[in-house]
Amino acid sequence: MSEPTRLSRPARRGRAARFAAGLAVLLGLVAYVTVHYVTGSKGAPRCTIGSGSNRYEFTPEQASNAATIAAVGTSRGLPERAVTIALATALQESALRNIEHGDRDSLGLFQQRPSMGWGTPEQILDPVYSSGRFYEGLEKVPGYSRLPLTVAAQKVQRSGFPQAYAKHEPDATLLSAALTGRAPAALTCTADVKEGRPGDPARIRAELIRAFGEETAPKPVTPGAGSGAAAGGAAVTAPPVELSVPVRPTTATRDRRGWELAQWAVARAGELRIAEVSFGDHVWIADDASGDWSPARSKSTDGSTVRIRLAR
Template structure:
C-alpha cells in the first residue's frame, strides 16, 4: 500500500516552513538596517542619545535615554542656566534627578515624595501640583543648592546631599559621568552632540505659541524678542501662533573670539531637539548645522544663521 503522511508529520512540516519564513523575514530586516547604516554612514538612534565631543572617533562616551527623559533633562539644564548657575550646578542637578527618579516625572515615591527630585510637600517643597511641574521642581533644587557654601567645589555627592538629605547619600556618585556628559551638551558647550529620533510618528499637534511658551517657561522671558511682524511665509513672530517656524535670537558677542554666543545657540538648539517629540518639532537649525527628525544632524552650508536658532514645526 502507498504510504500516507500522518497529521503529526504534516504539522511538523508546516512548523518547519513557518520557522524558515520567520527567520528569512528577520534576516531581511537586519539586512535592510545594515544597508541603511552603510548608505547613510549614521546609526539610526531610537529615542535620544548624547555623545561626548570625541564621539565621532568611536571612543567617546554615550548616554541613551527616552524622549521623556531628554525633555526633563533639557528643562533641568535650561532652568539652571536661566538662573545664572554654572555647568557644575547643572551636573549636580542632573545626577540628583537620575538617582531620584531616573529623569522621569513620577507621581509616587517614599512617603509623599514626588517628581523629578522626589521632593516632599510635607517638608515645604511646595504643593503636589507645583512639584510635578519640572520647571518649578528644578528651580527649587537650584534655589536650595545656591545656599550651599562652595557647592561647586564640593564632591557631587556632598553637594547633592546637602540639598536632598537622602538616606543613601553615596548613591549620587555613580551618576556623575552621565550627568556631566548631559550637562556639557545641554548647556551648549559641546555642539551637535544631542540627537533624538522619535520611536514613532509624533501625534502632537505642533503649535508655535506653545513652543514659545515653553521657551519662556524654561529660559525666562528674555529668551524671545518683543513681538514683531512675521516675515513672508511665517517666520514665527510672537503674534503668529500658526507660523511654521519659531526663530530664537542668539545675541552675538562683541568679541569674535568669544564662544559664549555660540554656546548659547547650541544650548537653545539642543533644548529644541530634546523637546522635539513633546512639542512636535521636525527641524532645528543653528549656524551651519541642521537637525531633522529621523536623520539627525547634518551640515548645510547654504545658510549660516549664527544669530538665531530656527525651530521648524511639524505641519
C-alpha cells in the first residue's frame, strides 16, 4: 500500500505545478491585453453602429459594401426604407461580402445569377452595378415601402427561404439610418492607414462619382501658406493631400446629405486609404483607437463641404 502512496504525491505535485504554470500564462495574457486596451492599442479594424443590445459590429469590408448599397439607393432618389430592404437582403444573401460563389451560379452581394439575366459575372461582382440592379427590381414592386420587408425582398429575389430576411431587419435599420445620414456620427470605425500605399485622390473621386453622381466630384484643398516649412525655414514633410467634397442637397437636407457622404468616407477609409474625415464641427481620425467621431477644435467645414484627408 505504501508504494502507490509515494507515487501519487509526485503526480499531484506535478499537476499542481502545471496548473500554476498555466495560470501564470493566463494571467500574463490578461495583463497584456489589459495594458494594450488601456493604452489605446488597436486590434483588427472594425466598424460599429448602435450601442448596448441595439448594436451591430462588422468588418471594414462589410462596411464598405453597406456604404455602397446605401449610396446607390439615395443617388436614385429612393427613400431610407428602400435602403433598409436592400441592406437586409444583402445581409442574408452574402453577409455583406462580395463573394464569388453561391447556389448554382449565384454571385456577389445579392447572390444574383447570370443565367437568370442579372448580368455578366463581372457586372454582378461590381457592388455599384449589383446594387443598382436590386433597386431596379425593387422599384417595380408596387407599394414596396409599405410592405413587410420579407415580402418586398422576396418579390425581387425569389428566394427559397423568404422569411430569413426578417432577422436582419434590426441591423439593416441601424445601418440605413447611419449611411443615409439620418443618424449623424452613428458609424464608428477603426482603420490602419499608417503603413502601405498612399491614398489616391483620383480613385476617391471616381468612387464618389460612381456611387453618388457628378455633383460629388471633390476638389483638392490648397494647403495654407507656409505649411510646408517649419520655423526658421527648415523643410518638413509635405502636407497631406486633402479633398473637399461638395454637399448639395438631393431629396434630403444638406446636413443629412453631408453626413451621408462623411460616413461613406469613414466606412471606406481602410480600402481608400483615408486618414481623416471632417464635417461641420465633427472629425473622425483613423489614428484614434476608439474609432469615434470627436468634436473638432474649430469648425472644420461650414456644412457645404466634407473634408477628406488622405493617408501619405
